[in-house]
Amino acid sequence: MTTELRFDQIRLPPECERLRGEVRAFLAEELAAGTFEPGGVRTPGASRSAEFSRRVGARGWIGMTWPKKYGGHERSFLERFVVTEEFQAINAPVRLHFVADRQSGPILLKYAPEHIKMDVLPRICRGEVCFAIGMSEPGSGSDLFAAKTKATKTEGGYLINGTKIWTSNAHLADYMIGLFRTSPPTGENRRHGLTQFLVDMKTPGIRVNPIYQMTGAHDFNEVVFEDAFMPDDHALGEVDGAWKQATSELAYERSGPERFLETFYVLTGLVGALGEKPDLRGAEGLGRLVAQVHTLRRMSVSVAGMLQAGKEPVVEGSIVKDLGTVWEQKLPARARELAAFVEPEATNRTAFDKQLAYATMIAPKLTIQGGTTEVLRGIIARGLGLR
Amino acid sequence: MGNDVSESENIVAETARRILADLADPQTINRAVGDTWKTMLWTALADAGLPLAWVPEQHGGSGASLADGFAALGMAGRFAVPVPLAETLLAGWLLSQGGLSAPDGAMTVAPVRPGDRIRLDPDGTLSGQARGVPFAREARHLAVLANGAAGASIALVDAGAVRLTEGRTLAGDASDSVAFDRAKPVSMAPAPPGFDQTTLMLMGSAVRAVETAGALQAILDLSVRYAGERVAFERQIGKFQAVQHNLARLAGEVAAALTAAGSAADTIAHAETFDEAVFLEAAAAKIRSAEAAEQGVAIAHQVHGAIGFTKEHVLHRFTLRLLSWRDDFGNESHWAVALGNLVASHGADELWPLIASR
Numbered sequence: 001m002t003t004e005l006r007f008d009q010i011r012l013p014p015e016c017e018r019l020r021g022e023v024r025a026f027l028a029e030e031l032a033a034g035t036f037e038p039g040g041v042r043t044p045g046a047s048r049s050a051e052f053s054r055r056v057g058a059r060g061w062i063g064m065t066w067p068k069k070y071g072g073h074e075r076s077f078l079e080r081f082v083v084t085e086e087f088q089a090i091n092a093p094v095r096l097h098f099v100a101d102r103q104s105g106p107i108l109l110k111y112a113p114e115h116i117k118m119d120v121l122p123r124i125c126r127g128e129v130c131f132a133i134g135m136s137e138p139g140s141g142s143d144l145f146a147a148k149t150k151a152t153k154t155e156g157g158y159l160i161n162g163t164k165i166w167t168s169n170a171h172l173a174d175y176m177i178g179l180f181r182t183s184p185p186t187g188e189n190r191r192h193g194l195t196q197f198l199v200d201m202k203t204p205g206i207r208v209n210p211i212y213q214m215t216g217a218h219d220f221n222e223v224v225f226e227d228a229f230m231p232d233d234h235a236l237g238e239v240d241g242a243w244k245q246a247t248s249e250l251a252y253e254r255s256g257p258e259r260f261l262e263t264f265y266v267l268t269g270l271v272g273a274l275g276e277k278p279d280l281r282g283a284e285g286l287g288r289l290v291a292q293v294h295t296l297r298r299m300s301v302s303v304a305g306m307l308q309a310g311k312e313p314v315v316e317g318s319i320v321k322d323l324g325t326v327w328e329q330k331l332p333a334r335a336r337e338l339a340a341f342v343e344p345e346a347t348n349r350t351a352f353d354k355q356l357a358y359a360t361m362i363a364p365k366l367t368i369q370g371g372t373t374e375v376l377r378g379i380i381a382r383g384l385g386l387r
Numbered sequence: 388m389g390n391d392v393s394e395s396e397n398i399v400a401e402t403a404r405r406i407l408a409d410l411a412d413p414q415t416i417n418r419a420v421g422d423t424w425k426t427m428l429w430t431a432l433a434d435a436g437l438p439l440a441w442v443p444e445q446h447g448g449s450g451a452s453l454a455d456g457f458a459a460l461g462m463a464g465r466f467a468v469p470v471p472l473a474e475t476l477l478a479g480w481l482l483s484q485g486g487l488s489a490p491d492g493a494m495t496v497a498p499v500r501p502g503d504r505i506r507l508d509p510d511g512t513l514s515g516q517a518r519g520v521p522f523a524r525e526a527r528h529l530a531v532l533a534n535g536a537a538g539a540s541i542a543l544v545d546a547g548a549v550r551l552t553e554g555r556t557l558a559g560d561a562s563d564s565v566a567f568d569r570a571k572p573v574s575m576a577p578a579p580p581g582f583d584q585t586t587l588m589l590m591g592s593a594v595r596a597v598e599t600a601g602a603l604q605a606i607l608d609l610s611v612r613y614a615g616e617r618v619a620f621e622r623q624i625g626k627f628q629a630v631q632h633n634l635a636r637l638a639g640e641v642a643a644a645l646t647a648a649g650s651a652a653d654t655i656a657h658a659e660t661f662d663e664a665v666f667l668e669a670a671a672a673k674i675r676s677a678e679a680a681e682q683g684v685a686i687a688h689q690v691h692g693a694i695g696f697t698k699e700h701v702l703h704r705f706t707l708r709l710l711s712w713r714d715d716f717g718n719e720s721h722w723a724v725a726l727g728n729l730v731a732s733h734g735a736d737e738l739w740p741l742i743a744s745r
Contacts, residue, residue, distance in 0.1 A: 003611045004393060005604065005638060007646040009653040012745060020743070089739045264739075272735040280724060283731065287723030290730050291674035294667065294742055295647040302646060319642045322635070348735075380638050381631035384611050 003384055007298075007316065010305035016082045023086040026059060030092070038090045039265040039351070041358045043217075046096070046172055050127075053097040057127025062101045066109060071122030077308040081301060085257035089264055095169060096130040103253050104131035104177050111237035111245065112198060120175070120198070134164040134178030134199065134223060141166075142375045144179070145191045145243065149225060151180035157232050158182070158197070160205070160225040170208045170221035173201050183240045191243035196236040203228045215361050253370055255303035255317035260296040260324030262366060263331045263359040267293065270335040272348035285338040289331065296324050315383030322376040329366045332359035392465050392605075399440065399451050400458035406431045407466040413701040416469065429470055429493065438475035442489040448479055456480075457597050457652035464601020467705045469560055471495055471522035473594050478530035481587060485541030485576035492527035495520055497565050501588050501717045505567055507535030512569040513542060521715060523563035524551055531567075532578065532587050539583050542572035558707035586661045591716030592673035593655055596648035599676040599712055602705045603641045606687040609702060610634060613691055630690060637686040644679035647672040654745070664744055666729065670722040677719040680709040 030036065035052055036044050044052070056062055064080040066072025087094050105124050108117055123129045140146040149162025160180055170176065176199040183193035199206070205228035211220040237245050267289055274282045299320050306313040336356055342349055367373045381387050392408065395401045410428040432438055440456045442448020451459075456476055463472050471493045478494035497517035498505060505515040513533050523529070529549065531542045548571060552564040611634060614625030624630050651665075651672035658665050684706040688695050695702040713719060730738060 003604075003608045003638075005607075005642050005645060007642060007649065009649050011653070011657070085743060089743070268735045268738050271730060271738050274731055276731055276734065278727060278731045283727030284720055284723040285727065286730055287670070287725065287727030288674060288678070288719070290667075290726055290738075290742070291647070291671035291678075291723065294671045295643050295650075295675045297742060298650045299642060299646045315638075316642070319639050323639045323643060374632070377632040377635035378628075380635035384607075384634055384638060386611065386614065386625045386631050386634060 005316070005319075007302040008305055009298075010078065010301050012078055012082065012301070013076075016076075016078055019079055020082050020086060022059075023061070023083055026055075027086065027090055027092060030055075031090075036091070036093045039269070039355050041354055043095075044093050049093045049096045052093050053127035053130075055127070056094070056097065057125055062097050062127050063105055063121065063125035064101075066105065066121065066125070070109070070117055071125035073125075077304045078301075081257065081304040085261065085297070085300075088257045088261040091265055096172060097124070097127050098258075099133060099169070100124045100129060100131040100175075102256065102258075103133070104175070107177055107196065107236060107245070108198065111196070113233050116198065116233060129174040130169055130172050132167050132170040132173035132176040132201075132221075132223075134167055134170075134176045136164065136166045138163055138165050142372050144246075145185070145194065147179055147181055147194060149178075149180050151182050151195060151197065151230065151235075153182075154229070158230045158235070160197075160199075160228040160230055162225055164223040164225075165220075166211070167208075167221045167223050168219050170201070170223050171210060171218070175199060176201060176223070177236070179242055193240050194242040195239045196242045196245065197230050198234045198236060199228075199230065200234075203230070205229070213365075215358075253317075254321035254376070255300055255307075255313070257297070257300055259321045259370075260293065260300065260328050263328045263363065264293070265355050266332050266335045266352075266359045269348070269352035269355045270339060273339050273342050273346060273352040275342075275346070279341070282338050282342075285334065289334060292327055296320065296327060300324070315380055318371075318376045318379045318383075321371065322373060322380065325367045326373065329363045332356055332363050336360070392462070395458065395462065397455060397458040399437070399455035400462045402435050403432075403437055403459040403462040404465075406435060406437075407462060407468060411466045411468055411470075413467060413704045417699070417701050417704060425470060428468075432470070432472060433491070438472055438493070439479045439489050439491075441476050442479040442483050446483055446486070446488040447491075448483070448489055453656040454652070457593075457656065460594055460597045461601040461648075464598035464603075465605050467558075467602050467605065467708045469558070469704075469708075471525060473598055474521050474526070477591060477594055478526075478528070480590065481530040481532065481541055482543055484579055484582060487541060487543055487574050487576050490528055490543070490573075493522065493525055494528045494530055495522050495526040496530050496532075496587070496591070497523075497567075498532065498584070498587075499591065499715055501584065501721055504584070505531055505533040507533040507540050507542075507575075508569070509536065510569075511575070512571050513544065513567040514569055515567050517565045517567075519554070519562050519714065520565045521556070522561050523549075523565050524553060524561050528573070529565065531572070532584060534584070537577065539578035540575055541578050542575040544570055544572050548572075556708070556711035558704070558711050560708070560711070562711075581660060585666075588716045589661055589665060589669040590655065592722065593648070593651045593669045595712045595715050596644070596669075596672035596676040597652055599680050599709055600641070600644040600648040602709050603644050603676075603679055603683045606683060606702065606705045606709070607634075607637050607641045609705070610637060610687045610690040613695075617692075624690070633686050633690060637683050637690075640679040640683040640686075644676040644683075647675040647679075663729070663741075667726065667741060667744070670726045673717060673722050674719040674726070677713040680713055684709050 063072040064075045151158040182195040207224040209222040436449030439448035440451035444450040474495040529544045550566040556562045651668040654668040
């Protein structure tokens, strides 16, 4: 416990800049081919996204840091960072492979038995499989350890019963990493008794029901388990001890460029709407926003550097997500104010208004998904020695 | 209550830390009557070669790297040092840009505000006014950036050659108006090609950002410690979730300032010239660290309650300097307008490449 914060300065090495050039050229081709539109408003359908993910995999940009024997490319976290930020900044359609690349793959690498790693990881790297995360339940959201969905021991495996909810992409996913209760919590440790499993979504006894979001999009699902059988070798890591495995995962999940770039297109749009010679108010507002996003990016690069150095920057990662998501949430509101006096007929105004409307609509979720602001501040406070 | 700052890996910063821990303890200074501590502190800093760290040895300095100097300044921020260490470092740096030798003793720089201009006339004298010059009345010399018919020049001016109107910062430090009325420099040289008033403002901004980050780290330490000591409603106040979340936000502001300032310092330390990358880094660092100061100061005071608002408590030594430093070398509004105009002139397609430039 220390109050001493560290964000080491990272200068991206030359191989990162070469790679950045390759990624930009690839994305330019995809844009030209009409695979997606920059700006996030209209996302391509599942089959187009699947083709895109396979092309990304073919470039070697999924599982970049993983061992070659599992289909990985043994490149650095900083190189992975460059690919991720280039994709996020332009809202490339990564939803089918991104969860596997960011967190499911690393969990399997660490905790799955060898034959499962040999089977699943190369397919992730080729962009062929989609993962979902089964954590939240109707009675258990931020309070992860209140999960009730049960994994009951049976011959050769476990029978799963219960319901996961808010499960993004479950309707498209081939696999889920699910958190299930294998034992009741103990008096002294309420976090005890949960186990992570690799769930094949084609397993009989699993039903996926759509939950439409207020934007009209279908991303969330309810996943119902009725005596779904999980073989023993699909339990990941220590039975009853998932809580010990959760913390390092958080540093990966929380500090990446996706935690401050989700509404970045609004800033790009604002620059277009304000034009080459903004008024004083527009210029000042724009300058402050750029200073913020620049700082967030440097923080995120720094955490990637710490991951590369083998550290577990959980507090630093939580700080990046707290500041990043609050910022990306405020961005549409701020951009709206700054563009208030831009003529309705001005160039780029119409496109910008559409993006603004979309970003305004999705803004509330940004400080909820993947760990709420309140949970993050609790983690930071613990890091400061207050809890 | 001492300031037990942990040791630094950087040897120059570690030297600074030892001297400051011995001779610039905020609590001791806060209680001190008279200025004896100031002389002792300055002598120790000067003996260690810190004030002239950015002056090459052949020009009378200790020839430390830019990175080392910035590390020492971060430490100075941790102690909210009320002597012109940063100003002398910056003055020494400015003089060495012109290849001029630096004299012993405290120095400061002029101008400090982006809109103030010092004019170099054909007779070789300087005229004009520089407002808000930190520690001017305690400095023996000023390093001055002046503009003449042939472009920018760098001059060393004896403090006796200018007229001062005394003023103070929020923290009570000297901040004076300096009038140059046909002042004759001790020495003068043309500034290197491309070096102008913006260059000096950017370097000054990076210096203030680094000090700001250090002082913010100090108020985080103070606030967390206090929250663990102070009991209210039969609990340490740090056990209350509302207080914890305030402190977590403070940590976020500290982290942002540390990163923005560190990134600017690192960029400048490795830059060949003050190009657009340096402009983005230094301007962003000044904007973000000043915003962090505003928010961080409010939280630190909120956590401390009434005791933090007293003369007796050391908190104000940090918070009032944090608020004052925002105004030196261009405030956050100044740089935000400049940065916003730069981004706008490049257009939307260049925004991301600019941000992801290193």
